[in-house]
Amino acid sequence: MSTRLGARLGLGVLGVLLLLALWQLVGVTDLLGRSIPPPTEVAGTLVDRADLLGRAASATGLRALVGGLIGLAIGLAVAAITAFLPSTTSVVVRTAVLVNAIPIVAIGPVLMSLPTRPVIPEVFAALSVLFSTVVVASDGFRSAASSSRDVFRLHGASAGVRFLRLQLPSAAPALADALRLAVPAALLGAVLGEWFGADRGLGVVMVSSMRNIQYAQLWAAAVVCVVISLAGYAIATALERLASRRFGREGVAGAEAPRMRRATGVLLGIAVPVALIVLWQLWISLGQVPLIVAPSPLAVLGALAAGPGDYLAAAGITLAIAAGGVAIGGLIGLLLAVVVSLVPWLSAMLSPLSLLIPTVPIVVFIPIVGSVFGYGPVTVVVSCVLMAFFPVYVLALSGLRARPAGSDDVFRLHGAGRLTVLARLALPASVPSLLLALRLAAANAILIGISAEWLMGQGGLGRLLSERRVALDTPGSWAAVAVAVALSVAAYAGASRLERSAARRWRS
Amino acid sequence: MAPTGIALSGIRKRFVSRSTQVQALDDFSLEVSGGEFVALLGPSGCGKSTVLRIAAGLERADEGSVAVDGTKPQRLGRDGGLAVAFQDNALLPWLSVRDNIALPYRLTRRRVEPERIEALIELVGLSGFARARPGELSGGMRQRVSIARSLVLRPRVLLLDEPFGALDAVTRHRLNVELARILDAERSTTLLVTHSVEEALFLADRVVVMTGRPGRVKLTMPVPFPRQRERSILADPGFLRLAAELTAALDEDDPTAAAGEPA
Numbered sequence A: 001m002s003t004r005l006g007a008r009l010g011l012g013v014l015g016v017l018l019l020l021a022l023w024q025l026v027g028v029t030d031l032l033g034r035s036i037p038p039p040t041e042v043a044g045t046l047v048d049r050a051d052l053l054g055r056a057a058s059a060t061g062l063r064a065l066v067g068g069l070i071g072l073a074i075g076l077a078v079a080a081i082t083a084f085l086p087s088t089t090s091v092v093v094r095t096a097v098l099v100n101a102i103p104i105v106a107i108g109p110v111l112m113s114l115p116t117r118p119v120i121p122e123v124f125a126a127l128s129v130l131f132s133t134v135v136v137a138s139d140g141f142r143s144a145a146s147s148s149r150d151v152f153r154l155h156g157a158s159a160g161v162r163f164l165r166l167q168l169p170s171a172a173p174a175l176a177d178a179l180r181l182a183v184p185a186a187l188l189g190a191v192l193g194e195w196f197g198a199d200r201g202l203g204v205v206m207v208s209s210m211r212n213i214q215y216a217q218l219w220a221a222a223v224v225c226v227v228i229s230l231a232g233y234a235i236a237t238a239l240e241r242l243a244s245r246r247f248g249r250e251g252v253a254g255a256e257a258p259r260m261r262r263a264t265g266v267l268l269g270i271a272v273p274v275a276l277i278v279l280w281q282l283w284i285s286l287g288q289v290p291l292i293v294a295p296s297p298l299a300v301l302g303a304l305a306a307g308p309g310d311y312l313a314a315a316g317i318t319l320a321i322a323a324g325g326v327a328i329g330g331l332i333g334l335l336l337a338v339v340v341s342l343v344p345w346l347s348a349m350l351s352p353l354s355l356l357i358p359t360v361p362i363v364v365f366i367p368i369v370g371s372v373f374g375y376g377p378v379t380v381v382v383s384c385v386l387m388a389f390f391p392v393y394v395l396a397l398s399g400l401r402a403r404p405a406g407s408d409d410v411f412r413l414h415g416a417g418r419l420t421v422l423a424r425l426a427l428p429a430s431v432p433s434l435l436l437a438l439r440l441a442a443a444n445a446i447l448i449g450i451s452a453e454w455l456m457g458q459g460g461l462g463r464l465l466s467e468r469r470v471a472l473d474t475p476g477s478w479a480a481v482a483v484a485v486a487l488s489v490a491a492y493a494g495a496s497r498l499e500r501s502a503a504r505r506w507r508s
Numbered sequence B: 001m002a003p004t005g006i007a008l009s010g011i012r013k014r015f016v017s018r019s020t021q022v023q024a025l026d027d028f029s030l031e032v033s034g035g036e037f038v039a040l041l042g043p044s045g046c047g048k049s050t051v052l053r054i055a056a057g058l059e060r061a062d063e064g065s066v067a068v069d070g071t072k073p074q075r076l077g078r079d080g081g082l083a084v085a086f087q088d089n090a091l092l093p094w095l096s097v098r099d100n101i102a103l104p105y106r107l108t109r110r111r112v113e114p115e116r117i118e119a120l121i122e123l124v125g126l127s128g129f130a131r132a133r134p135g136e137l138s139g140g141m142r143q144r145v146s147i148a149r150s151l152v153l154r155p156r157v158l159l160l161d162e163p164f165g166a167l168d169a170v171t172r173h174r175l176n177v178e179l180a181r182i183l184d185a186e187r188s189t190t191l192l193v194t195h196s197v198e199e200a201l202f203l204a205d206r207v208v209v210m211t212g213r214p215g216r217v218k219l220t221m222p223v224p225f226p227r228q229r230e231r232s233i234l235a236d237p238g239f240l241r242l243a244a245e246l247t248a249a250l251d252e253d254d255p256t257a258a259a260g261e262p263a
């Protein structure tokens, strides 16, 4: 047992070394162009520019920390409301899920015209943490076994006692999980926010290195970003282990979101946006906000109506790029996962990769992709491919192993070969994980697509957004934001609908 | 001609994990001759499922020899000559009842016989549920699907691990009768693990009682009644005496395990 573990670890180390060696080879020979520096050069830059990178890292780290903590606190408070008033759960969770599907870059231009301008990185970090925290934590508060809840009801415990003695302890593992998810999310938010204009930080270093062709410095900044994320993730994972051991994990996976009547769902889907728009209009009219700062909903509608073709075309391009990216990235991820699951030594060698992937804030790759593929649409597509590849690979790998209890024995008993097991057992068993990956990728690919378009000034909505902003066309840029939000939410909603209908069939 | 039946001799099996070591079986020997029906009784955790899994070739014994119909169980399983109804039913949640029962045909690369599948669905009392998925069935219904799946290839050797555990007494008895009828017709060699003394005596030619862990054979009792038993036998004084004897043998070994059994 322990020798096998040792062998796995050894193969994992070997895999990392091989990857580094490959990278060195590609870097030294300029096989893929001059923009990929060898790791030795990146390491050299890390040492030479330790000063600059250190200052940038502490700025970004602090922003991610402050923003992330604010997002966590608000998210936990909102989730606690659902613990006290269970009837609000479905409304709160659904709203959070939908708002979570809004690409935060799209909000950037809005925040830039408001007094929030200097703290955009913090706001982004808080936002990208907030909604996943609400969803995960309110799941956690619901995870207490119903039999234990009955015990509390039976003895007439108050809501406060129930919260402190039952819901909070049983939510502990989920809360730790929320913290773990928050680390890369906060960092992603901070770096993205820095692209909208900050004077220093890793995001700033990356963009300026990209523009000044300082490739080694670009990679070094990305490495620092990944290392910070990894460190935070490791701490959060340790906490999660501790919480799981102390408080158990029962029920967390099984906690199903409370069902809502269809009519209620439709009503909510209409009521929440309408209420937001009314509030927005009131704020503009009553606050007498100048148009350059923020346009009214009517002005935005006007901009949309003036040239709907532009917005539709841009949305079409973004959608096509994101969909193509998800298809290509997903297919590569699935194929690699299948190969890895069939070849044990390969799976051991690549195991550091699947550990690393969830910790990486993927936006840091966009400037790197840009420096390799040029500032064109290819970069946008490749960014989306990467975005889809990572979650699909990791989730497919675990899905291919998530076989129903005892089913392996049936196949072994009748001497089924590897391909039969793959086709009739592993692949069907992985369908729920694949659909989950698709849902995550659907919204994120549009986020990454728009971010890349924004940064490259190429493609669809992101380009439109940056063009309208440069032209000081505030209603126009808000209109682009509105279209981006609608697109992203629609993609997410479509993917979750698919996931839910399959879950019904696949649940045992 | 190779000898038929199951021959396990001198089996030792130890499970080693990071924190514990369990000697599950220690010098366990059992022969089930061709066409014979043996029921295996024993306290919970004594190694009954392990015996079955070793006989099916799913688990390797540390020591001892295993032969089923004179060959390795793996080979027999590949040919469809050996089938198992698993304790945890092991159905595929994304397949319908019909497709779950058809799975052994596909795994052994045979032509599916739809009439056979429909007949078995009816036999286990699931007509009307052929297109249902396991998630829509009760625990007992899933077990019945698992039994039908184990019978579908007409295996020469049948291994059943508490197949009726989750059923109510009436359904359980009805299925006992049906199972006896099928096995009489097909003359399968059968090893049944059960917790019910009554079920063991009603079905088997011979009842084997195991000791607590590490499992060994403690008692072998031939059942003197001819096969094709009637329900009335349950009240027969001879039957009741044997049942009392078996219950006592189980009792003295592990009172807590036996106390849980109302049979």
Ligand SMILES: Nc1ncnc2c1ncn2[C@@H]1O[C@H](COP(=O)(O)OP(=O)(O)OP(=O)(O)O)[C@@H](O)[C@H]1O
Residues within 6 Å of the ligand: B015, B016, B017, B022, B024, B042, B043, B044, B045, B046, B047, B048, B049, B050, B051, B087, B213
């Ligand atoms: N894969 C395994 N790894 C470790 N220990 C195991 C494994 N399978 C069985 N054991 C141990 O071997 C012993 C016998 O297990 P087995 O499942 O054969 O018991 P059983 O007689 O079928 O019990 P029950 O009547 O409760 O089903 C148990 O103590 C169990 O903990």
Ligand SMILES: [Mg+2]
Residues within 6 Å of the ligand: B048, B049, B050, B087, B161
């Ligand atoms: Mg068992």
